[in-house]
Amino acid sequence: MNVTILGASGFIGRHLAAALNARGDAVRTASLRDTAAAAEACAGADAVVNLAGESVAQRWTQAVKERIRSSRVDAPRALLAALSKRADPPKAYVSASAIGYYGTSDDDTFDESSPPGKDFLANVCVAWEAEAQQAATFGARVAVVRTGLVVGNDGGALAKLLPVFRLGAGGIVAGGRQWYSWIHIADLVGIYLAAIDGFAGPLDGTAPNPVRNAEFTEALARALRRPAFLPVPALAIQALLGEGAGVVTEGQRVLPTRTVSLGYRFRFAGIDAAFADLFTQRS
Numbered sequence: 001m002n003v004t005i006l007g008a009s010g011f012i013g014r015h016l017a018a019a020l021n022a023r024g025d026a027v028r029t030a031s032l033r034d035t036a037a038a039a040e041a042c043a044g045a046d047a048v049v050n051l052a053g054e055s056v057a058q059r060w061t062q063a064v065k066e067r068i069r070s071s072r073v074d075a076p077r078a079l080l081a082a083l084s085k086r087a088d089p090p091k092a093y094v095s096a097s098a099i100g101y102y103g104t105s106d107d108d109t110f111d112e113s114s115p116p117g118k119d120f121l122a123n124v125c126v127a128w129e130a131e132a133q134q135a136a137t138f139g140a141r142v143a144v145v146r147t148g149l150v151v152g153n154d155g156g157a158l159a160k161l162l163p164v165f166r167l168g169a170g171g172i173v174a175g176g177r178q179w180y181s182w183i184h185i186a187d188l189v190g191i192y193l194a195a196i197d198g199f200a201g202p203l204d205g206t207a208p209n210p211v212r213n214a215e216f217t218e219a220l221a222r223a224l225r226r227p228a229f230l231p232v233p234a235l236a237i238q239a240l241l242g243e244g245a246g247v248v249t250e251g252q253r254v255l256p257t258r259t260v261s262l263g264y265r266f267r268f269a270g271i272d273a274a275f276a277d278l279f280t281q282r283s
Helices: 011-022 035-042 062-072 074-084 120-138 161-166 185-197 213-224 234-249 257-261 271-279
Strands: 002-006 026-030 047-050 092-098 141-147 149-151 182-184 201-205
Touching (some): 002 011, 002 035, 011 185, 026 035, 035 074, 047 185, 062 120, 074 120, 092 185, 120 141, 161 213, 182 185, 182 271, 185 201, 213 271
Parallel strands (some): 002 026, 002 047, 047 092, 092 141, 141 201
């Protein structure tokens, strides 16, 4: 297959490109910063995977919030408009999304059939997915992957945590009750491959066994053979990230019901197995 990846330099993009190359697919990469060049790279592709977007792991000023939204809504809109004018648009369009689509809750459980939340990230995700659906106007099969907390040993959610934990300075965050709907990078790549190959519609990119922050913290400490007794109060996170602190201090329990029903089988369904794979003989 010929696959174009937008946002290929990021953590997920690097792993996905490696997996595609390993199975013999032809991979092209492009940036949404140049709409014309991106459209040229996407034209004629069997599938386009859009992973591009401004990082949410920063302090949310009004300008940052606008970049978060624009990179996920305005930039894909311009690309898809350009592709709709071509005689050779891609056959499939796979867009990243996020479990922020559901909003946050300490008690509720969400899956692909759940309605969206009403906060800033939920509104961004709704608009992000709506733009992705525009690819259907030129006949492309469309899938969106609502990604959770991605764990790997070379980037992603753990990139800033690992040095702290390896020093024995890790601990629960904001009381530890918030849900972490996590996923091993290998399983997220597997879901993207399934979407490239034929899955369509919304797909939760989360493992089937989400955990609360306290359990996540304890499992990581066990895997690294380090203590984790220095809690991080919510006020400290809020001082660092402002409104964006909710990404860390609040959570949602998300299950990949539809992803599993379509036939995806997780390699790492439990957090201990995931961390054992990532950190055995590496800690």
